[in-house]
Amino acid sequence: MKYETKVTGIGTMVQELAEDGDLIILFNDDIKDTDLRDISVSHEVGVLKEEIVVGDILTIGDKKFDVTSIGNVAIKTLKDLGHCTLKFDGDTKSNLPGEIHVRGLVPEIKIGDIISFE
Numbered sequence: 001m002k003y004e005t006k007v008t009g010i011g012t013m014v015q016e017l018a019e020d021g022d023l024i025i026l027f028n029d030d031i032k033d034t035d036l037r038d039i040s041v042s043h044e045v046g047v048l049k050e051e052i053v054v055g056d057i058l059t060i061g062d063k064k065f066d067v068t069s070i071g072n073v074a075i076k077t078l079k080d081l082g083h084c085t086l087k088f089d090g091d092t093k094s095n096l097p098g099e100i101h102v103r104g105l106v107p108e109i110k111i112g113d114i115i116s117f118e
Contacts, residue, residue: 002056004116005046005082007109011038018106022089026115028082041109048079052117058086058102061113065102066090073097 008029017023017039029042052075058065071094077083083098090103 002050002052002117003046003048003078004114005043007041007043007111007113007115009037009042010109010111011040011042013039014041014109022087022106024086024088024106024109026078026082026084026086031081041115043082043115045082048075051075052078052100056117058100059114059116059118060107060109063104063107065104067100067117068092068103069094069099069101071097071099074100 014024017025025040027036027040027042028045030045031037052067052070054067054069056067058067068090069092074084074097077098085099087099087101088104088106089101091101094101
């Protein structure tokens with residue numbers, strides 16, 4: 001397991017972003033900014049044990065997704081802040097530096113779900 005954490009909160013705008021943008025924004029649950037909290041899935045502070053690379057598997061709850069591309073700062077912000085934007089579009093090139101693209105449909109996330117990369 002390269003990274004693992006548990007969902008502790010779901011912001012009021014997460015569903016809208018998932019439906020309109022095919023994305024989920026992650027942040028550690030110690031984030032203080034209420035605007036960021038509103039748009040994010042909050043999670044316990046996780047430890048990045050190994051760098052995530054294209055071809056790895058993202059698991060959210062019981063759903064699995066292939067990682068297809070990674071922005072050039074996504075791993076650093078995931079390690080430092082628990083932050084990245086998960087884009088469910090299967091793109092092989094990241095448009096923004098903090099994105100991790102995966103293949104599949106945006107899953108429904110619940111508090112208590114485990115998010116992991118392997």
